[in-house]
Amino acid sequence: MSSTDSFIDEVTEEVRRDKLYGYLRKYGWIGVLAVVLIVGGAAVNEWLKARERAKAQAAGDAILAAVAAESPAARIAALDAIGATGDRAALIDLIVAAEADDTGLAAERLQAIAADATLPALYRDLATLKRAMLPGSPVPADERKADLAPLTAAGAPFRALAEEQIALAEIELGETDAALARLGALFADQDASGALRERASQLIVALGGDPDGA
Numbered sequence: 001m002s003s004t005d006s007f008i009d010e011v012t013e014e015v016r017r018d019k020l021y022g023y024l025r026k027y028g029w030i031g032v033l034a035v036v037l038i039v040g041g042a043a044v045n046e047w048l049k050a051r052e053r054a055k056a057q058a059a060g061d062a063i064l065a066a067v068a069a070e071s072p073a074a075r076i077a078a079l080d081a082i083g084a085t086g087d088r089a090a091l092i093d094l095i096v097a098a099e100a101d102d103t104g105l106a107a108e109r110l111q112a113i114a115a116d117a118t119l120p121a122l123y124r125d126l127a128t129l130k131r132a133m134l135p136g137s138p139v140p141a142d143e144r145k146a147d148l149a150p151l152t153a154a155g156a157p158f159r160a161l162a163e164e165q166i167a168l169a170e171i172e173l174g175e176t177d178a179a180l181a182r183l184g185a186l187f188a189d190q191d192a193s194g195a196l197r198e199r200a201s202q203l204i205v206a207l208g209g210d211p212d213g214a
Contacts, residue, residue, distance in 0.1 A: 063092065072099045090116070090123045094130070103134050110134075114147070125151050129158050132165045141169040160192040164200065171207070180209045187211050 066078035076099055079092050090113045097106040113119060113127035129151060131137070132144045139147070144165065151162035163186050170179035186192055187200040201211040 063095070067095065067099075072101055075099050087119065087123065090119050090127075094123075094127065097127075097130060103136055104138055106134055107131055107138050122157065125156070125158055129161055129165065132162075132169075141172040144169045145173075160186065160189060160196055163189075164196060167200075167203065171203075176207055180204060180207055183207075184209070184211070 062082045063079065066082065067075055069075040069078050076096050079096050079099075082088075082092060084092050093109040093113055097109045100106040100109070110127040110131035114124050114131065116124065128147050131139060132148055137144065148162045148166050148169075150156075151158050152166070153159065156162070163182055167179045167182040167186070170176075170182065183200045183204050187197050187204065189197070192200070204211045
């Protein structure tokens with residue numbers, strides 16, 4: 001390579017370097033800002049996660065302390081005093097419903113969960129099922145049937161238990177044939193637990209039916 005060519009290459013390289021430095025001086029702040037935003041965003045995200053974990057831990061500790069109280073009334077009062085919101089409030093109401101000696105109070109708390117469209121479907125379905133299962137339920141049998149019907153969809157997590165509760169409501173309404181048919185299907189349902197199928201068999205016999213012939 002001639003000295004002229006070498007000189008031209010050096011000049012070209014110097015021009016490129018000057019242009020690069022010029023771009024960095026002009027636009028380099030954008031890259032710096034991007035780095036700051038990425039690093040800052042990651043730090044904020046970690047802080048938010050840590051704060052949420054701390055809140056969850058505090059709520060869990062408060063719930064454990066509340067359910068350790070000596071009487072149901074004291075446990076309910078302690079649970080209500082936690083002042084949780086969202087999913088945690090629904091969890092607390094489920095516990096309150098289980099602790100309450102007052103069936104009306106339990107039904108009220110469970111209905112509030114079931115009617116809250118902001119909660120996950122699992123919470124709402126569980127509340128609907130537990131409301132129907134309350135001893136001496138204040139909810140009329142026909143209303144229980146209507147409430148539980150959506151829970152019997154294929155693949156629903158509480159499908160088999162909902163079928164059992166609907167059958168009980170049908171018995172209460174005098175719809176014996178419908179109850180026998182439902183219980184027969186439940187008895188043959190391999191997805192149902194052994195205990196549930198046994199209960200279905202006993203009800204079929206109590207209604208004058210034959211589990212094997214259902």
